Amino acid sequence: MRVRLAACLAVAPVVLPVLALAGAAAAGSGDLWPHLLRFVLPQALVETVLLLAGVGALVVLVGTGTAWLVTCYRFPGRRVLSGALVLPLALPGYVAAYAWLDVMHPAGPVQTALRRTLGLTDPRAIPLPEIRSLGGCILVMGMVLFPYVYLAARAAFRTQGVEVLRAGRAAGAGGWLLFRRIGLPMARPAVAAGAALALMETLNDVGAAEFLGVRTLTVSVYVTWITRSSLEGAAQIALVLLALVAAVVALERWGRAPGAHAVDSSATLQPRALPWPAGLAAMLACALPVLLGFVVPAGYLLWAAARRIGEFGLPPDLWRWIGNSAFLAGLATALALLLALPLAYGARRDTWTRMGRPGLGALLLKLGMLGYALPGGVAAVGLIIAFGKLDDLAASWAPVALSGSLGAVVLAYVIRFLAIPASGLDAAYSRIRREVDWSAQSMGAGSTRLVWRIHLPLLLPALSSAALLTFLDAMKELPATLLLRPLNTETLATALYAEAARGTYEEGAVAALSLVAVGLAPILVLACRATKPHLSLR
Amino acid sequence: MFKRFRVTLGALSLAMAATAAQAAEVNLYTTREPALIRPLLERFTQQTGTTVNTVFVQGGLAERMAAEGTRSAADVAMVVDIGNLMELVDKNLSQPVQSAVLEGAIPANLRGPDGRWFALSTRARAIYVSRDRVPEADAAKLTYEDLADPRFKGRVCIRSGQHPYNTALFAGLLVQHGEAWLRDYLTRLKANLARRAAGGDREVARDIMAGLCDVGVANTYYAGLMLAGRGGEEQVRWGQAIRVVLPSGGTAINVSGAVVARHAPNRAEAVKLLEFLVSPEAQALYAEANFEYPVRPDAPLNTIVAGFGTLRVAGTSLPEIAAQRALASRIVDEVGFDR
Numbered sequence: 030m031r032v033r034l035a036a037c038l039a040v041a042p043v044v045l046p047v048l049a050l051a052g053a054a055a056a057g058s059g060d061l062w063p064h065l066l067r068f069v070l071p072q073a074l075v076e077t078v079l080l081l082a083g084v085g086a087l088v089v090l091v092g093t094g095t096a097w098l099v100t101c102y103r104f105p106g107r108r109v110l111s112g113a114l115v116l117p118l119a120l121p122g123y124v125a126a127y128a129w130l131d132v133m134h135p136a137g138p139v140q141t142a143l144r145r146t147l148g149l150t151d152p153r154a155i156p157l158p159e160i161r162s163l164g165g166c167i168l169v170m171g172m173v174l175f176p177y178v179y180l181a182a183r184a185a186f187r188t189q190g191v192e193v194l195r196a197g198r199a200a201g202a203g204g205w206l207l208f209r210r211i212g213l214p215m216a217r218p219a220v221a222a223g224a225a226l227a228l229m230e231t232l233n234d235v236g237a238a239e240f241l242g243v244r245t246l247t248v249s250v251y252v253t254w255i256t257r258s259s260l261e262g263a264a265q266i267a268l269v270l271l272a273l274v275a276a277v278v279a280l281e282r283w284g285r286a287p288g289a290h291a292v293d294s295s296a297t298l299q300p301r302a303l304p305w306p307a308g309l310a311a312m313l314a315c316a317l318p319v320l321l322g323f324v325v326p327a328g329y330l331l332w333a334a335a336r337r338i339g340e341f342g343l344p345p346d347l348w349r350w351i352g353n354s355a356f357l358a359g360l361a362t363a364l365a366l367l368l369a370l371p372l373a374y375g376a377r378r379d380t381w382t383r384m385g386r387p388g389l390g391a392l393l394l395k396l397g398m399l400g401y402a403l404p405g406g407v408a409a410v411g412l413i414i415a416f417g418k419l420d421d422l423a424a425s426w427a428p429v430a431l432s433g434s435l436g437a438v439v440l441a442y443v444i445r446f447l448a449i450p451a452s453g454l455d456a457a458y459s460r461i462r463r464e465v466d467w468s469a470q471s472m473g474a475g476s477t478r479l480v481w482r483i484h485l486p487l488l489l490p491a492l493s494s495a496a497l498l499t500f501l502d503a504m505k506e507l508p509a510t511l512l513l514r515p516l517n518t519e520t521l522a523t524a525l526y527a528e529a530a531r532g533t534y535e536e537g538a539v540a541a542l543s544l545v546a547v548g549l550a551p552i553l554v555l556a557c558r559a560t561k562p563h564l565s566l567r
Numbered sequence: 568m569f570k571r572f573r574v575t576l577g578a579l580s581l582a583m584a585a586t587a588a589q590a591a592e593v594n595l596y597t598t599r600e601p602a603l604i605r606p607l608l609e610r611f612t613q614q615t616g617t618t619v620n621t622v623f624v625q626g627g628l629a630e631r632m633a634a635e636g637t638r639s640a641a642d643v644a645m646v647v648d649i650g651n652l653m654e655l656v657d658k659n660l661s662q663p664v665q666s667a668v669l670e671g672a673i674p675a676n677l678r679g680p681d682g683r684w685f686a687l688s689t690r691a692r693a694i695y696v697s698r699d700r701v702p703e704a705d706a707a708k709l710t711y712e713d714l715a716d717p718r719f720k721g722r723v724c725i726r727s728g729q730h731p732y733n734t735a736l737f738a739g740l741l742v743q744h745g746e747a748w749l750r751d752y753l754t755r756l757k758a759n760l761a762r763r764a765a766g767g768d769r770e771v772a773r774d775i776m777a778g779l780c781d782v783g784v785a786n787t788y789y790a791g792l793m794l795a796g797r798g799g800e801e802q803v804r805w806g807q808a809i810r811v812v813l814p815s816g817g818t819a820i821n822v823s824g825a826v827v828a829r830h831a832p833n834r835a836e837a838v839k840l841l842e843f844l845v846s847p848e849a850q851a852l853y854a855e856a857n858f859e860y861p862v863r864p865d866a867p868l869n870t871i872v873a874g875f876g877t878l879r880v881a882g883t884s885l886p887e888i889a890a891q892r893a894l895a896s897r898i899v900d901e902v903g904f905d906r
Contacts, residue, residue: 068900130766135777151778161765239727242765244905252729255626257893258654340799410630417634424638432635433622512627516594516620516640519601527601527623 032378032476035371036393043400043444045419046411047271050264050403053414057261061253065266069249077245077273079163080170080238081228087171088227092178093220095315097208100186101194103300104308110315112553115180117173117322118498119548121505121522123236124541125173126166128326130240131333133160166241170234172322174227180494181223181456185216188460188490198301222456225281226449226498229274229401236507246270247404260410267407274402278395281452327545333538344539346519351547354520357435357510358503361442365499366492368443369450372397374480377458377466394451401448406508412441413512437513442503449502450495457491458484497551504548521547592618593836597645598628599823603857604645610852611843617836632660632828641828642837645687648731652824653889656683661826664838672845673862676884677822686822686885687844688859690786691878692736694812695771697781703810710814711740714782715755723759724771724780728904729896732768732786736819737899738891739883749895753902764905769793769805776808786821787811791858791871817881823859 098104099111117125131137135155143155159165197211213220238245246266254263303311344350372394379390400408416437420430431437461484469479485492507522514523525540597604601623608619620640624631628646632639632655644660646652655661656679664682677686694714696706714723726733741749757764761780771783772793792798793806825844827837843849850866853859858872899905 064897064900068897068903072903072906134773135779136773159762161763240766242727242763242905251626252896256650256729256731256734256896258650259893260630336799406626410627413627413631413634417636420638421636430635430638432631432638433640508626512624512631514622516622518622523623526625 032371032375033389033393036375036390039368039372039447040393040396042440043397043447045415046403046408046444047399049414049418050267050407050411053260053411054264054268057259057265059265061259061262061265065249065253065262070246070266070269073244073246073249076163076243077232077247080167080243080245081231081273081277083163083167084171084174084231085224085228087167088175088178089220089224091171091175091318092223092227093182093213093216095175095318096179096182096186096216097212098311098315100183101204101207101212101300102308102311103302104311106312106316107300110312110319111183113319113323114315115176115497115552116319116327116549118176118501119545119552120173120323120326121236121507121541121544122170122173122230122234123240124330124525124544125322125326126169126237126240128329129165129169130160132325132329133157161240161242163243166238166243168321169237169241170231172318174230175318175322177227177230177498178220178223180498181219181453182216184457184490184494185219185460186212218456218459221281221283222452225277226401226452228277229398229448230502232270232274232277232402233404235404235406246273250404250407254407254410263407264411267403270404271399271402274399277402278398327542330538330542330545334542337538344524346524347539347543350519350521350524350540351543353518354504354522354544355547357438357520358442358500361439361446361503362496362500364439365443365447366450366496368447369397369454369495370480370485372447372451373454373458374476374484376455378476394455397451398448400444401446405445405506406512408445409441409509409512412437412444412509416440416513433513433515435515435518438510441509441513442506445506445509446499446502449499450492453491453495453498454488457488461487497554500551501548504544591616591833591836592620593833593840594640594642595619595621595645595840596628596632596641596643596828597621597623598625598647598651599623599645606856607844607849607852610849611840614843615839617839619840629654629658629660633658637830639828639830640832642831642833643825643840644828645823645825647821647823648735649686649822649824649885649889650731650735650892652684652686652822652826653886655826660829662829662831662834664827664841666838666842668842669838669845672850674864677824677862679886684824684826685841685845686824686862687841688823688850688853688857688862689820689880690788690823690859691813691880692732692784692819692821693787693790693875694814695775695783695785695790695809696812697775698808698810700781701810706810706812708815709782709812710816711736711784711819712752714784715752715759717755717759719759719782721759721761722781723756724761724774724783725756725764726766726768726770726785727764728753728899731892732821733784734892734896734899735821735888736784737895738888739819739881741891741895741898742883742887743881746894746898750898750902753898753904757902757904769798769802772802772805772809776805787813787860787872787875788858790875791869794871795858811875813876813878815879818878820860820878820880822862822885 095114099107132139134140140155140157149155193211194207197207232247235247235251239248247270250263250266250270253259253266375390376394379388403411413432416431420432465483466479469483505522507526510520511523511526521540521544525537525544528537528540601621611617612619628644632641632644644655646655661683669678669685673685678684694709696709737749737753740752762774768785768789771785774780775783790806790809790811793802796803825841827834827841831837845863847863847866850861850863854861854866854869854872858869860868860878
């Protein structure tokens with residue numbers, strides 16, 4: 030009972046903005062729909078589905094493939110690459126999009142150098158594919174989002190089924206067979222959870238898509254809201270979007286497939302050395318995503334920022350922005366982890382007592398993911414309406430208002446990103462055997478003791494990667510921060526936006542680079558941690 | 568070590584939140600980029616001793632004010648685009664202000680008759696043309712209509728048709744020529760595009776420099792910002808690649824402006840701030856800081872901006888444009904302009 034209550038409490042704030050939006054949607058007349066159905070949604074839906082399919086395929090392929098390579102094989106640069114593959118997470122999608130457009134533009138460094146070497150003068154002479162396209166957007170987004178899958182898959186490959194993999198090897202199964210028949214099926218819940226996060230992030234994005242000229246449903250939400258001043262219409266489309274998210278979540282469930290994923294592992298897998306041609310290929314396969322997802326865009330950013338600092342100096346408030354970003358994101362991360370634990374545990378208890386049918390706990394967990402699914406700006410408006418209503422209710426007794434306070438920003442992050450620790454812990458839970466719970470309970474351990482003393486240590490790897498992802502996402506979060514923050518308060522993301530909004534993003538290059546740099550710290554911590562001997566699931 | 572760092576950060580952040588508690592102050596919600604208005608606000612504080620607390624918001628400023636209701640800290644809301652200004656008025660988030668100073672400085676067509684909104688600066692939606700590939704004589708005669716002419720097939724760059732700058736431009740044409748005309752115009756303009764309608768206004772100049780296109784549509788002040796080197800050395804080259812044309816048949820303008828918030832806790836300071844913003848000094852700063860056109864007829868233009876030629880404003884009333892935005896935006900969808 031206490032678990033359910035805690036789970037309900039954790040979910041309550043997430044439901045608020047959705048309810049507020051549903052209220053706004055219901056207030057609209059619906060006279061927009063004939064137009065939307067005829068001219069907007071069919072195309073937006075097609076572009077959105079294609080974008081999701083493309084990004085989904087790319088992140089699963091790259092994320093799982095590289096995770097498998099770095100766990101099972103030894104090849105040159107493996108240790109470095111194993112950590113470096115997480116780096117793209119530090120780059121917000123919209124920043125990567127700006128950087129890639131600059132790099133690949135006819136006036137940019139790549140084409141200029143190419144023309145110079147080839148002795149060409151006509152800027153249209155080199156028919157490079159246009160980055161301002163659906164394909165370009167898929168590539169840019171896929172290359173910054175694959176680490177979601179990589180992290181999940183790597184943890185899964187490392188912590189589970191080592192015996193089975195060994196047995197497979199002993200039986201003479203080659204690399205591909207081992208991957209396809211044993212590794213991948215066992216990692217499926219983790220891969221599915223990682224891919225679901227990447228897809229929701231894709232759905233959420235508006236900066237990169239709009240900049241690259243891809244008209245997704247999310248972009249339509251913004252156009253309806255901003256250009257046509259119809260929050261009601263925007264909320265209505267946003268609710269359609271939620272249906273798409275439900276589809277993504279269903280895909281995740283399907284991706285998990287019922288079956289015994291809980292496999293004990295008492296040892297770590299010894300990576301096998303690869304002969305040089307294969308080793309080189311493995312190295313390149315792991316280096317390419319790092320190059321495309323991080324080195325090129327971040328390198329370009331570094332160059333732009335250096336030039337900027339050379340010309341205009343360091344922004345005087347930089348340290349304040351960094352402090353605000355780290356503080357708000359850190360606080361939100363701690364809160365989100367705290368709330369996610371009862372949610373994930375509740376889902377474990379309830380699916381299990383009801384013989385596999387989704388019980389209350391499982392339902393609450395899915396509800397907890399809702400905040401991640403709404404487009405950020407629309408979620409922000411939902412939040413501001415909800416906070417306003419709360420303040421109205423509390424006006425008679427509460428001395429302070431939530432609206433326009435730092436608390437509102439932190440709460441917004443928690444609501445938006447609760448899905449990350451919730452899904453991560455849920456996936457990790459599916460790999461802890463039920464027998465563990467049973468034996469603890471048979472010896473008289475209550476829920477709190479069970480979670481605290483037994484689950485928590487086992488969940489630690491998943492918790493730390495969830496903490497990292499939440500922290501990074503909260504730090505990169507823009508629309509809610511922009512809309513909800515108090516007077517005279519800037520974070521790195523809002524400062525970047527404030528400067529970039531005037532024209533090209535170069536003016537925000539320094540803030541963007543700092544955003545990346547602050548994000549790198551926890552990534553490095555995680556990468557170092559992962560190279561230490563791993564916690565066993567015994 | 569990390570813990571101590573975190574504590575310091577926390578204290579810092581709380582201190583920042585608490586700075587807004589002194590005597591004379593005015594709270595500004597703005598969608599104008601902070602760097603742009605900072606010099607103006609600093610000057611105001613110097614002159615009056617009144618502290619200006621700001622929060623820079625983009626989408627949702629009106630929603631935030633509405634949700635905060637009577638508790639709202641907002642005294643002044645400063646926005647770009649007539650549509651956003653009218654939204655504040657339509658949602659009853661502004662209050663009428665009577666001020667001889669404001670009425671004397673701002674021409675009647677650039678403020679609400681009841682003092683519920685005031686334009687503070689105007690900007691023109693100009694045509695950028697390639698200096699190399701479009702002869703000067705042709706450029707001087709260009710109109711918005713010409714951009715849809717077959718002679719510019721595959722040579723036009725523009726940002727998303729759904730961007731507020733463009734919907735306002737199209738709404739103005741809609742008021743002048745009617746719905747059927749606009750539909751036909753946008754279809755033909757779309758057929759002329761060299762690339763997808765995306766990116767920002769400066770990309771138009773960059774793409775013209777790179778040879779992707781020869782003509783485009785963008786706001787005047789971007790050319791000023793680029794040419795003056797505000798975007799760095801590289802952008803000076805983008806700016807030098809183009810010629811800014813103010814269509815002689817009537818140039819579409821838009822405004823930035825402000826309202827006094829309905830529940831303004833510091834109403835007197837709010838009015839004072841607005842009055843300062845239309846003073847000759849502030850208007851000159853506006854012109855210099857962001858290369859906009861001052862609303863005060865007697866305020867001097869920035870020299871770069873003056874070099875663009877004489878601005879002959881299309882006669883359409885701004886609130887009328889704001890009212891037609893939604894229809895213009897629908898037509899943009901219907902012709903698949905952004906596809």
